[in-house]
Amino acid sequence: MEILWQAGYATAVLLGIAYVLLPGRVHRFGFEFLRRSSADRSGESSAPVWIYRGLGVVFLFIGMTGVL
Numbered sequence: 001m002e003i004l005w006q007a008g009y010a011t012a013v014l015l016g017i018a019y020v021l022l023p024g025r026v027h028r029f030g031f032e033f034l035r036r037s038s039a040d041r042s043g044e045s046s047a048p049v050w051i052y053r054g055l056g057v058v059f060l061f062i063g064m065t066g067v068l
Contacts, residue, residue, distance in 0.1 A: 009066030012059045019056025023049040 019026055 005066065008061045013063030016056045016063055017038030019059060021050045023052035026052050
């Protein structure tokens, strides 16, 4: 069971790194229904990028506290 917990924490760290370093690519990879429609994209916002970076920091925190 300990191995599963360690794998989960390692996955959280990897997701955190991806979300912090590549938020735009993660956003484009995501589900289409989570994004705004193409008609609403007249003013591109940087909010999704910062939301993903915030999630990445949370994932890193969870993963690092579990590993250590």
